[in-house]
Amino acid sequence: MAETKYTYYSGCSLEGTAIEYNISVKLILKTLGVSLQEPEDWSCCGSTPAHTLGHVFAAALAARNLEIAEKMGLGTLITPCPACLSALKKAHVRMTKDPAFKKEVNALLDKPYQGGVTPKSVLQIIYEDVGLEAVAKKVTLALTDLKVAPYYGCILNRPPEIAQFDDPENPIAMDKIMTAVGVEVCDFAFKTECCGAAFGVPKRNMVNKLTYKILNMALEAGANCIVVACPLCQQNLDLRQAQVNATMRSSFNIPVLYFSQIIGLAYGYSPKELGIDKHAVNADRVISSRIPVEELAEKKKEKAKKIKAKEEEGA
Amino acid sequence: MEIINTINLTKDIDWEFIDQVRKESGQDTALCYQCGNCTAGCPYTEFFDYPVNQIMRLLQTGQKKMILNSRAIWLCATCEGCTTRCPCEIDVAHIMDILRIIARRENYVSEKDVKKFYDSFLASMKHHGRVFEMEVLLGYNLRSGHFLTDADLGPKVLGKGKLHFLPTRIKGKDQVARIFEKFYEKEKNRG
Ligand code: SF4
Ligand code: SF4
Numbered sequence: 096m097a098e099t100k101y102t103y104y105s106g107c108s109l110e111g112t113a114i115e116y117n118i119s120v121k122l123i124l125k126t127l128g129v130s131l132q133e134p135e136d137w138s139c140c141g142s143t144p145a146h147t148l149g150h151v152f153a154a155a156l157a158a159r160n161l162e163i164a165e166k167m168g169l170g171t172l173i174t175p176c177p178a179c180l181s182a183l184k185k186a187h188v189r190m191t192k193d194p195a196f197k198k199e200v201n202a203l204l205d206k207p208y209q210g211g212v213t214p215k216s217v218l219q220i221i222y223e224d225v226g227l228e229a230v231a232k233k234v235t236l237a238l239t240d241l242k243v244a245p246y247y248g249c250i251l252n253r254p255p256e257i258a259q260f261d262d263p264e265n266p267i268a269m270d271k272i273m274t275a276v277g278v279e280v281c282d283f284a285f286k287t288e289c290c291g292a293a294f295g296v297p298k299r300n301m302v303n304k305l306t307y308k309i310l311n312m313a314l315e316a317g318a319n320c321i322v323v324a325c326p327l328c329q330q331n332l333d334l335r336q337a338q339v340n341a342t343m344r345s346s347f348n349i350p351v352l353y354f355s356q357i358i359g360l361a362y363g364y365s366p367k368e369l370g371i372d373k374h375a376v377n378a379d380r381v382i383s384s385r386i387p388v389e390e391l392a393e394k395k396k397e398k399a400k401k402i403k404a405k406e407e408e409g410a
Numbered sequence: 411m412e413i414i415n416t417i418n419l420t421k422d423i424d425w426e427f428i429d430q431v432r433k434e435s436g437q438d439t440a441l442c443y444q445c446g447n448c449t450a451g452c453p454y455t456e457f458f459d460y461p462v463n464q465i466m467r468l469l470q471t472g473q474k475k476m477i478l479n480s481r482a483i484w485l486c487a488t489c490e491g492c493t494t495r496c497p498c499e500i501d502v503a504h505i506m507d508i509l510r511i512i513a514r515r516e517n518y519v520s521e522k523d524v525k526k527f528y529d530s531f532l533a534s535m536k537h538h539g540r541v542f543e544m545e546v547l548l549g550y551n552l553r554s555g556h557f558l559t560d561a562d563l564g565p566k567v568l569g570k571g572k573l574h575f576l577p578t579r580i581k582g583k584d585q586v587a588r589i590f591e592k593f594y595e596k597e598k599n600r601g
Contacts, residue, residue: 107541110578138539138586143488144528145535147510152593156535159585203592205585249453249489254501263494289453289489296550296559297523298485301457334563373570 101220102164102172102212103131106179106326107139112334113176113326115370119355120175120217122369126233126362127225134163134172140182143293150189151196155203157186162208175217175355177251177325178293183214184257216251218324218354219260222268231275235363237391238276240384243357244283244318245269246309248290248328263287269324269354276361277388281316285309290331299335303342306331310339310347319381321351329353334375350378360385423472431469435508441498442466448492448502458482462492462502469505478513484521486510515597526553532590534577539586542577 109117124131141156161183164172174180190197191210201207221230247266255263266286273280288309291302310332313321323329333351340347352371359369360382371378386394432439442463449461459481460468468477477483483506492502519525530549534542551559580586 107543110540111543136539136580136582138580138582139535139541141535142531142541144531146488146507147514147525147528148532149511149593149597150507152589155589155593156586159582159589203589203596205588249487249491253490254493254503287491289487289491292487292489293527294485294487294524296547297521297527297554299559301454301485304456305453338562 099128100130100132100169102167102169103133104137104140104160104164104172104174104179104183104214105133106174106176108176108178108326112330115373116175116326116329116353116355119353119359119364119369122364123355123358123362124217124221127221127229129220129225131173132167132169134160134167137163140179142178142182145182151199151203153182154186154189154196154200157182158190158200158208159204161187161212161214162204162206165208165211170211171213171215171220173215173217173220175324175326177216177248178327180214180216181250181257187212187214188257216260216324218251218268218272221272223260227271227275230272230358231277234276234361234388236361236385237388238278238357238360238382238385239391240381241320241357242279242281242318242381243273243320243322243352244281244313244316245273245286245354246283246290246313246321246323246328246332247286248323248325249287249292251324252287269322272354273322273357276358278357278361281313281318283313283316283318285312288312290328292327292331295327295331295335299338300342302331303335303339306335307339307343307345310336310345310349313349314347319349320378321349322354322357323351324354329374336376348376350374350376350381352378417468417473417476419467419471419473422475424474425472427474428469428472430512431505431508434512435501435505437501437505439466439469439500439505441500442470442496443498445497447495447497451491451495453489453491454482454485454487457485462486462506465506465509466500466502469509477509478516478518479520481520482506483509483513484519484524515600523554523556526550529553536587536590537583538577539580539583540578545577 105117137160141153145153145156252258252261252263252266261268270280291305295302329351336347356369356371446463449455449463452462455461486506488503490503496502527550531546534545
């Protein structure tokens with residue numbers, strides 16, 4: 096592994112409605128030997144609302160945090176939230192590419208940001224820096240009932256010039272990580288469709304319609320669980336699932352877990368430790384059967400033996 | 411005979427507006443050749459009054475009022491699908507963003523609830539330095555008069571230790587508030 100210590104920016108959602116994302120990310124990164132340091136006195140990245148006012152303004156809100164991170168001297172800043180990532184990275188990329196923009200942004204700040212931080216997603220460093228092999232090594236339990244639809248959401252990999260990671264149309268990082276921890280992954284056509292983003296409050300019907308399509312596609316793909324990397328996606332798909340059922344006359348009951356929670360389950364943490372009990376849709380039926388990986392390997396061997404014996408009998 | 415809504419695009423061309431959007435977005439809007447890729451992939455097409463490729467066309471022909479009055483610019487979620495897929499490499503999502511910014515500046519707000527939600531979010535951020543979700547929701551409900559928005563979600567999150575009743579106030583909240591003030595000051599001087 097190249098680096099083991101990162102600046103960690105959790106963002107506002109992860110202090111509130113997405114607290115379980117924060118908890119589970121911290122647990123698994125600790126298991127993987129990654130240590131985190133939070134920027135002192137960080138502030139909100141600005142998210143979507145800020146760039147309806149102005150881009151210099153939005154970049155300044157993000158860059159206040161980049162400046163704090165810059166002083167910490169760790170180089171890479173990681174965040175679990177795609178909206179924070181997008182805000183921080185857009186600010187960073189535009190400021191480093193365009194000196195006039197940088198000047199305008201810094202004019203709004205008490206302390207200027209010089210461009211010395213590389214923002215990445217937690218997913219990216221797990222995939223690239225920790226690596227699939229190391230991720231797989233820590234697995235102790237097999238999740239035999241789980242079939243996940245990997246849902247990346249809209250901005251984690253888009254636009255490619257900003258994301259600079261994975262494929263914008265068919266991302267695979269989460270698929271591969273799930274496979275590495277032994278979880279069955281379904282082919283999911285709506286990996287990057289939009290869930291309705293921040294419109295949940297002011298435009299609830301619209302969001303319900305969009306999430307309906309995603310939930311429906313996940314079932315059609317044969318999944319019994321959706322795995323996500325974004326607090327807004329999680330909220331729209333899980334917390335609002337009952338609303339979807341009411342508006343669209345559907346009867347979805349599909350749990351929506353963060354990828355970090357699933358990794359944590361495979362590493363032997365309890366659902367409670369990973370905050371899975373904090374979701375609206377109960378996940379028990381798809382995660383309760385966990386068996387030690389050795390036992391699973393033993394079972395598989397037995398099965399193979401039996402098949403072989405049968406074949407020989409037949410021959 | 412079917413009646414088709416037609417727009418006379420040669421009428422009222424606002425050249426200044428075309429120029430302004432080009433400058434503020436840094437994008438060459440003339441490059442768009444109406445392939446429709448952006449619209450085909452836009453998850454919000456069914457909710458837009460003008461699909462995003464039509465916004466691009468209206469922009470090329472300087473139809474300022476029609477664009478700034480559109481619901482589309484407020485319902486765009488900046489999902490970046492159009493930007494990712496435009497064969498001319500136009501940053502379409504960025505243009506939508508600029509149009510929304512201009513609309514806000516010039517007081518064209520076709521989707522008042524969306525703006526009120528954003529305002530409630532920004533107010534919370536300015537106040538505490540971080541966003542306090544409970545306050546954003548309550549602030550929105552008060553601003554919009556939709557007092558019961560998401561009241562059904564309450565039981566689902568309360569009791570799970572997710573929603574705090576007190577905000578986290580950061581030490582540097584004044585620094586954050588200053589970003590707002592300096593920005594407003596700059597906007598005022600824009601003339
Ligand atoms: S994808 Fe690009 S070129 Fe095609 S219609 Fe949209 S903006 Fe125009
Ligand atoms: S960024 Fe906006 S216009 Fe473009 S595809 Fe997404 S919602 Fe549609």
